[in-house]
Structures are given as structure tokens and as C-alpha cells.
Amino acid sequence: MPLADSIRPKTLDEVVGQKHILGVDKPLRRIIESGKIPNMIFYGSSGIGKTTVANIIANSTDMNLYKLNGTNCSTADIKDIINSGGSYSFGKGTLLYLDEIQYLNKRQQQSLLEYIENGDITLIASTTENPYFYIYNAILSRSTVFEFKPVEKDDIIPALKRAMMIAQSDMKLEFSVEEAVYEHIVLGCGGDVRKAINTVELCMLAANNGRIDLELAKQLTQKSSMKYDRNGDQHYDILSAFQKSIRGSDENAALHYLARLIAADDLPSICRRLLVIAAEDVGLAFPNAIVVTKACVDSALQLGFPEARIPLAEAVILLATAPKSNSAEAAIDMALADVERGNTGDFPRHLQNKHYDGEGAAVKGQHYLYPHDYPNHYIEQQYLPDNIKDRVYYKYGDNKFEQASYGYWKKIKGTVK
Numbered sequence: 001m002p003l004a005d006s007i008r009p010k011t012l013d014e015v016v017g018q019k020h021i022l023g024v025d026k027p028l029r030r031i032i033e034s035g036k037i038p039n040m041i042f043y044g045s046s047g048i049g050k051t052t053v054a055n056i057i058a059n060s061t062d063m064n065l066y067k068l069n070g071t072n073c074s075t076a077d078i079k080d081i082i083n084s085g086g087s088y089s090f091g092k093g094t095l096l097y098l099d100e101i102q103y104l105n106k107r108q109q110q111s112l113l114e115y116i117e118n119g120d121i122t123l124i125a126s127t128t129e130n131p132y133f134y135i136y137n138a139i140l141s142r143s144t145v146f147e148f149k150p151v152e153k154d155d156i157i158p159a160l161k162r163a164m165m166i167a168q169s170d171m172k173l174e175f176s177v178e179e180a181v182y183e184h185i186v187l188g189c190g191g192d193v194r195k196a197i198n199t200v201e202l203c204m205l206a207a208n209n210g211r212i213d214l215e216l217a218k219q220l221t222q223k224s225s226m227k228y229d230r231n232g233d234q235h236y237d238i239l240s241a242f243q244k245s246i247r248g249s250d251e252n253a254a255l256h257y258l259a260r261l262i263a264a265d266d267l268p269s270i271c272r273r274l275l276v277i278a279a280e281d282v283g284l285a286f287p288n289a290i291v292v293t294k295a296c297v298d299s300a301l302q303l304g305f306p307e308a309r310i311p312l313a314e315a316v317i318l319l320a321t322a323p324k325s326n327s328a329e330a331a332i333d334m335a336l337a338d339v340e341r342g343n344t345g346d347f348p349r350h351l352q353n354k355h356y357d358g359e360g361a362a363v364k365g366q367h368y369l370y371p372h373d374y375p376n377h378y379i380e381q382q383y384l385p386d387n388i389k390d391r392v393y394y395k396y397g398d399n400k401f402e403q404a405s406y407g408y409w410k411k412i413k414g415t416v417k
Contacts, residue, residue, distance in 0.1 A: 002198065002201065003163055003166075003167055003197055003198070003200065003201040004163075004193075004194045004197040004198055004201075006166075006170075007162070007163055007166050007197070008052055008055070009049075009052055009056070010056065010059070011056065012029060012032065012053075012056060015049050015052060015053060015056070016049065016151055016155050016156065016158075016159045016193050017048065017049065017149070017150075017151030017152060017155045017156075017193070018048070018049055018053075018148055018149065018151075020149065021146050021147075021148075022053070027146075028053075028146050031144075032056070032057055032060060033060075035060070035061055037057055037061055037063070037095070037122050037124075038122070038143070038144055039116055039122060039123045039124070039139075039142055039143040039144070040123070040124050040125075040143055040144050040145075040146060041101070041124075041125045041126070041127065041131050041135065041139075041140070041143045041144070041145045041146070042054070042124065042125070042126040042127075042146055042148055043126070043127055043128075043130070043131050043145055043146065043147050043148065044126075044128070044147055044148030044149060044150075045128055045148075045150060045190075045191065045192065045234075046128060046192060046194070046195075047189075047192035047193055047194030047195050048148050048149070048150060048151055048191060048192060048193060049148055049151075049193070050099075050126040050148055051097070051099065051126065053148075054095075054097040054124045054126070055097075057095070057124065058095050058097070061095070063093050063094065063095040063122065064093070064094050064095065065095050065097060066081045066094065066095070066096050066097070067096075067097045067098075067099065068081070068096065068097070068098050068099070069098075069099045069100055070098060070099065070100040070101045070102065070103035070104045071100050071103045073098075073104075074108070075107075075108055075111045078096075078108075078111060078112060078115070079111075081094065081096060081121070082094070082115055082120050082121065093119075093121075093122060094120065094121045094122065095121070095122050095124065096121045096122070096123050096124070097124050097125075097126070098112075098123060098124070098125045098126070099125075099126050100126065100127065100128070101125035101126065101127050101134075101135060102127045102128070102129045102131075102134035102135065106136055109135065109136035109139055110136060110138070112139060113136075113138055113139060113142075116139070116142055117142070123139075123143065125139075125143070131145055149191075150190065150191020150192070151191050151192075151193050152191070153183075153186045153187075156186050156189065156191075156193055156196055157182050157183070157186060159193055159196070159197070160182050160185060160186070160196055160197065160200050161182065163197045163200050163201075164177065164200055164204075167200075167201065167204055171204070173204075173210060174210060175204060175207055175210045175211070175212055176210055176211045176212065177203075177212045178212065178213050178214055180214045180217075181203065181212055181213065181214055181216075181217040184214060184217045184218060184221060185199045185200065185203075185217055185221055187221075188221035189221075199217070199220055199221055202220045203216055203217055203220055206219075206220065235266075235269070238257055238260055238261060238264075239261075239269060239273050241253075241257050242254060242257035242258065242261065242273060243273055243276070243277055243281070245257060245320070246277050246281060246316065246319045246320045247277070247281045247324065249320055249321065249324065250320065251316070251317050251320035251321055254316050254317075254319075254320045255313060255316055255317070258270065258312060258313065258316050262305065262308075262309055262312070265305065267300065267301065267304070267305065267308060270300075270312055271297040271300060271301060271312075274293050274296070274297055274312070274315050274316070274319065275290070275293060275294065275297060277293075277319050278290035278293040278294075278315075278319060279328070279329075280326060280329050281319070281324055281326060282319055282322045282323070282324055282325070283324075283325040283326060283327060283328045283329065283397075284325050284327055284328055284397060284399075284401060284402050284405075285322065285323035285324055285325035285397060285399035285400075285401055285402065286322045286323055286399075286401065287401065289318060289319060289322050292314075292315065292318055293315045293318070293319065295311075296311035296312065296314050296315035296318075297311075297312075297315065299311040300312050323399045323400070323401075324399075325397035325399050325402060326397075327394060327395060327396065327397040327402060328394075330394075330395070331393040331394035331395070332393075334393045335393045338388060338391065343387070343388060344385060344388075345385025345386055345387040345388060346385055346386075347385065348382050348383065348384075348385065348386070349367070350367045350368040350369070350381065350382075351368065351383060368381075369381050376412045378412050378413065380413070
């Protein structure tokens with residue numbers, strides 16, 4: 001049996017991390033201790049205690065525990081559990097632990113619903129993806145969602161030392177371990193306790209004369225310390241943190257998230273997000289930002305990693321330290337909102353393509369005023385449809401560039417709406 005499984009916690013007090021839901025007087029702990037278990041969904045990355053807690057719940061309530069995995073189970077498997085569970089005369093009901101529920105299609109998830117509603121099973125489902133995107137809404141409405149978070153370093157290191165102590169006792173061997181080994185393993189596990197314990201076990205198996213040093217740990221620890229799935233929440237969380245750091249003008253945080261994206265080798269996402277930021281967050285406060293950013297993006301795509309990191313860093317620092325304005329985004333969103341509401345109207349006659357007016361036209365002729373025939377290439381006339389002729393979408397930002405534009409047009413037009 002793998003070391004991580006052999007030392008799996010048997011009580012809530014032994015669970016590593018998750019104090020926000022399992023600590024004294026915290027919600028999930030109170031529910032478990034009440035003995036009345038509702039349908040629940042455990043949401044979080046792998047190796048952080050979801051299955052362990054489900055086992056503890058089953059043992060503490062004397063329920064009949066069944067396990068299925070969404071990657072390979074079928075509707076028939078669910079029905080088999082219901083049928084076999086009904087034959088038991090002992091226990092306090094059937095607890096189904098369904099791992100990776102997001103892999104069940106809508107029809108399979110719906111098949112669970114009738115058994116949840118009539119009380120044949122109590123469902124504890126786990127998922128590494130956002131349940132509000134991947135789980136059928138009717139199941140969500142009948143379940144309580146608990147988020148499990150990556151375990152902090154200060155919680156993992158004692159768990160690793162406990163695993164080492166138990167393994168030495170079982171193997172009847174003694175190991176000499178450098179303290180830096182634990183730190184390095186923790187950095188390499190990304191908050192995944194199971195991965196960290198598995199690495200400890202590998203170190204013990206590969207130890208030379210019972211000695212586990214930092215060099216050995218480096219050889220056996222996975223390169224990336226970051227959990228990252230290009231189709232999952234981690235992908236969007238990192239990109240969100242990346243953009244918000246640039247928007248918030250924190251170049252150091254932005255560079256940190258850029259480094260994480262580079263470590264994940266996700267050049268396309270970096271480039272796309274930088275172009276979005278240049279237009280959305282810097283915008284008209286520094287219009288040349290998108291030109292420079294495009295040049296940096298093109299250079300990065302041609303260079304590839306590792307050299308691509310240099311123009312990418314240049315773009316990130318430029319955007320983070322540039323003045324900010326979202327006036328263009330706000331303006332187009334307001335205009336789109338009018339279009340989506342059907343608040344449009346016909347084109348003013350003088351803006352239409354030249355053609356003959358019908359007999360019912362109140363005003364015949366186009367009467368378009370050509371701005372280039374007038375001083376400063378401007379003449380006032382109506383451009384918006386009649387029903388929204390006074391609508392104002394764009395409001396000048398309070399930055400140097402937009403205020404200069406505001407001053408120019410105020411002088412030319414006499415006033416700016």
C-alpha cells in the first residue's frame with residue numbers, strides 16, 4: 001500500500017489543513033459531528049483531503065460507504081449500489097462518494113437526482129472543477145458546496161515528518177534527512193499533501209545508505225510547483241490575477257503571475273491577455289501601449305521560450321506602470337447594451353446612401369453636410385437615430401491624453417457633451 005494511503009487520517013483532528021471548514025466550531029465539522037449528513041459537494045484540487053474526509057464521515061455515521069469515479073462509472077453502477085444498499089438491514093443508510101463528478105454527463109447526473117430526492121442515497125461528490133459550471137443545477141440546489149483549499153507549507157511539513165516516522169517504524173530502518181529536504185518537497189507539491197508524501201516515499205526508496213539529502217529530493221521532485229490545467233479553474237485564476245495585478249499597477253505581482261504562466265509554458269494565453277489589457281485597462285490613457293504590446297507579443301511568438309520571457313516582461317512592466325483608462329471599454333459596452341435592447345431606430349436621412357425619397361417622406365433630399373468643407377473639419381449635425389439622438393456613450397477619462405482631446409474638441413465644438 002502506498003505510504004500516503006497507509007497513513008491516511010482516521011479522525012478530523014488528523015486531517016492536514018482545511019481549518020476554515022474543519023477547525024473547531026467550523027461549519028463542516030459541526031455538520032459531521034451532528035451525525036445528520038446532507039448531500040455535499042467537495043470542491044478543490046487533488047490530494048488535499050476530499051476523499052479522506054468522506055471516509056471519516058462514513059465511519060463516524062456508520063453509513064454504508066460506496067465509491068464511484070465519474071471517469072468510468074455508468075448509470076447501471078449507480079443502480080447496482082441502490083439495489084445492494086437496500087438489502088442491508090444494518091447501518092444508517094447509503095453514502096455514495098462520487099469522485100470527479102464533473103465527468104458524468106447531464107443524463108447521468110440526472111439519474112442521481114431521484115435517489116437523492118427519495119433518500120435512497122446521501123451523496124458526497126468531489127470535483128476539481130468549479131461545480132457551478134460543471135454540475136447539474138438540480139443537484140447543486142440539493143447540495144451544500146464546501147471548498148477545499150491547497151494546504152499551506154506550515155501544515156504539510158509536520159505531516160511529512162509524521163509520514164517519515166511511521167515509514168521508518170514499518171520498514172525497521174532509520175533515515176538521515178536534511179531539513180532542507182522537507183522545504184523543497186513542499187515547494188514542489190503545490191499544496192498537494194498526497195504528492196508530497198509520495199515524494200517522501202520515493203526518497204526513502206532511493207536513499208543511499210539511509211541518507212536523504214537535498215540533491216536527491218531535487219531529482220525526485222516534479223519540476224513545477226504550480227497546479228495548472230489549461231481547461232480548469234487554475235488557468236483562469238492565474239490569468240485573472242495577472243490582469244488584475246496589471247490593472248492595479250502592481251508590476252511586481254504582475255511579473256510573479258507572468259512567471260507562473262511562463263513556467264506552465266502557456267505562451268498563447270499570455271499574449272492574448274496582454275493585448276486585452278492594453279486595450280481594456282490602459283486604453284486611451286496611453287494609446288501607444290497597444291502598439292508596443294503588439295510588438296512585444298509578436299517578438300515573443302517568434303522567439304519562443306526561454307527568450308520570449310524578455311519582451312513579455314517588457315510588455316508587463318509597461319502596462320503595469322502606464323496610466324489607466326477604461327473609457328473605451330465602458331463606451332462600447334453602453335452602445336452594445338442599447339443595440340441588445342433594440343434601442344436603435346432608423347438612420348438619419350442625411351447619413352443614408354444616396355437614393356430617391358418615397359412620396360411619403362417628410363423631408364426630401366439627403367442634405368448631408370460634408371465636414372471637410374468647414375473650418376476645423378467639423379460641422380454640427382445629427383448622427384444618432386432620432387430616438388437616441390442625445391445619448392452619450394463616451395466620457396473623457398481624467399488622464400493627460402484624453403483631457404487634451406477634451407480640450408481640443410471643447411474649443412472646436414464650443415461644448416462637449
